[in-house]
Amino acid sequence: MDSKKEKIEGRMKNEEISSIEDTNLNIDAISNLKKLTDQRFIEIVSGDIVDHIQNDEYLLDSIGKKPGTYYKDLILALIQIHLPEEEAKSDWKEILKHKYTMSESLGRNVGIHVATLDYYTNIKKLLTTPKIVNVHEYMDTASRAITDDLTKAYNRHFFEDEFKKLFTQAKSTGKVFSVIMLDLDHFKLFNDLNGHIQGDIALIEVVRILHAVCSKDDTVCRYGGEEFSILLPSQSLNLALKTAENIRQALYDYRFVNEQVLPNGRLCASLGVTTYREDIATPQEMIEEADVALYRAKNSGRNRVKAFLGEQVI
Structure with a gap:
């Protein structure tokens, strides 16, 4: 019974997050998330690209957004859920620890994307029916949902x-x-x-x-x-x-x-x-x-x- 209740609550939480996400994205946010992905900031600050490991705070100014939206942008780009900045910052640190633990157990780098998906599915349990979505397709869909196809003004x-x-x-x-x-x-x-x-x-x-x-x-x-x-x-x-x-x-x-x-x-x-x-x-x-x-x-x-x-x- 408790397990069923947890699943229902998790699903409700997931739906709530999706709703928040849909109403907070705008053109600037979508553009910034594409930049995070295209320039591989996430892989760099997570250590996936070993030759370019940098402290994630060092990249704050490079992302093009003011401090206060950095970690929630990382999480949104990774898993398409929208969290408050402080919660996202805490989660990011836990995800990095989880990535290290998984990599040690498997004897190889599992990558930040796999670690994030597993963290929100099996540890934090925010996702009950996860699915892998190409981030560019997601951003393109999000952009089309709020803009006019012809003029690219908001709809x-x-x-x-x-x-x-x-x-x-x-x-x-x-x-x-x-x-x-x-x-x-x-x-x-x-x-x-x-x-x-x-x-x-x-x-x-x-x-x-x-x-x-x-x-x-x-x-x-x-x-x-x-x-x-x-x-x-x-x-x-x-x-x-x-x-x-x-x-x-x-x-x-x-x-x-x-x-x-x-x-x-x-x-x-x-x-x-x-x-x-x-x-x-x-x-x-x-x-x-x-x-x-x-x-x-x-x-x-x-x-x-x-x-x-x-x-x-x-």
């Missing part, structure tokens, strides 16, 4: 998850944040006249411009079709309006191929902005405010920015 699912996190945080701490909803003006006509291939190229260029204008802390997403959303953590309405205006101007100044076929001769955008307030009850309500502002921008002539403030659109 709507990722946006909604991040938006809910920011909204929940704002509700509990009062920390302000803003959101921009952007829609390309006359884009259907642009597609019809230039073809979908040229339309796809334009969407890719739009995302490149958004990333160039926005800060690294902002989250650029393709919301759907020719509509995009940008999350602006810690930005007040005034700052968000400045960001939106910079985006509008950058898109207007860019020369898209064959944009002269459009009514005003330019492929441009309308933008709606809103900022968290205590009277906003739900994330959906805040999105609806940004949409109201966006369509007011559309209806008042396009190629402009409007903001929702309380019951007013300015």
